[in-house]
Every structure is written in C-alpha cells, then in structure tokens.
Amino acid sequence: NAGVTQTPKFQVLKTGQSMTLQCAQDMNHEYMSWYRQDPGMGLRLIHYSVGAGITDQGEVPNGYNVSRSTTEDFPLRLLSAAPSQTSVYFCASSYKVRSLTYNSPLHFGNGTRLTVT
C-alpha cells in the first residue's frame, strides 16, 4: 500500500494564479483532511471530509476550496494564490471509528511545499 500520496512535492506560484494540490489514499479511509504548517503555528486544519460528498471547514478555510467525489481523493484548490498561502501543506486520512466518538490515528502524506511570490 502506498498510504497517502500528495502531489506535487514542490510548487512555486505567482500571486493570483490558481492550482490544485492532489491527495489520494489507498487505505479505504472515510476521513480525510488538509492541514497547513507554518513556523510557530503548528498544524492548522483547513478543510476536512467525513466521506464522499461531505466536506466541512476547519480553522483556516479562507482562500481554499475542496470537494470529495470519491473515497480515495481529496484535492485542495487555491483559486487565487496569495503570498500568505506560502506554507507546507499536509493531507491526512483516518478510518471511521464505529462508535463515531473519537478520531482514529491520522496517516499523513509527505507534504507539498508551496511558495507564492
């Protein structure tokens, strides 16, 4: 199993450009999420999904769109990139606990380092 695969690994954008960060998992996990990591800020939740067709906002959703048409894929879209979106982006997945009461361990992809100039 490949686990969680993120592409690309590195990306440089100019202000105003758009792009999609790809995330795919092959573990049949119901839950998927996107985090951004900035120095001193830890991992901040952007958007998350509890299943195909269901997404919700996290702590810092502005400037990002997501959709989940399949269990395997959870792309993150930047519609108009800004320098403040320069960051390392991590996608993560986890299985749904039967009791629905807590989160199972997250499996992280290797990250995408994005620079917006």
Place this chain on the structure above:
Amino acid sequence: QQPVQSPQAVILREGEDAVINCSSSKALYSVHWYRQKHGEAPVFLMILLKGGEQKGHEKISASFNEKKQQSSLYLTASQLSYSGTYFCGTGLYNQGGKLIFGQGTELSVKP
C-alpha cells in the same frame, strides 16, 4: 481553538527526562500525540481517550486529565532519536474527522 502546548522548546542531554503539556479550553474527548522529524511528515505516537488509562510506548508515555482538560507526554531516559517536534491533537466528542493540533514543542536531545 488550538490547544496550547508548553514548553515551546526544550533541550536535553541523552538520558534526561522531559514532560510536554497540552491544554485546551474545551471539553476534550480524545488527545493524540505525534512526532515530526525535520523535513518529514508527522507520525502517530499514541491516543488517549476520556475515561481511559495512561498509555505508554517504550519509554514514552502520556496521561489525560479530564477535569483539567490537559494531557502530558512523558519522555524518559531520552535518546537521540527522540529529537523532533511533538504535537498534540485534540478531538471533541462525536466530531470524527476533525482534529485540532497545538503549535508544537521542539525537542532536541544532545549527546
């Protein structure tokens, strides 16, 4: 709202012990701990649930104080391999899929 971790950074000599704390203003149901090496993805260490027992993984253990909404990670007899940034992630009851992380604690273990 992000949980608050303390300290922000700690430097140890091999064999020394350390404690990392994670506090939240919300009524937590679960607390996760992860370690991230430089340039790598975070890796899961352990999870603690409300009403559960203290967990352990080799010389790394953790506790969860439900009344104080606080979890602590204990690193005993630290090894060079323990170096990295430690994150706590907090989850509320019935909010599967939504895990909020603290700002991280950078741990450096020196020979």
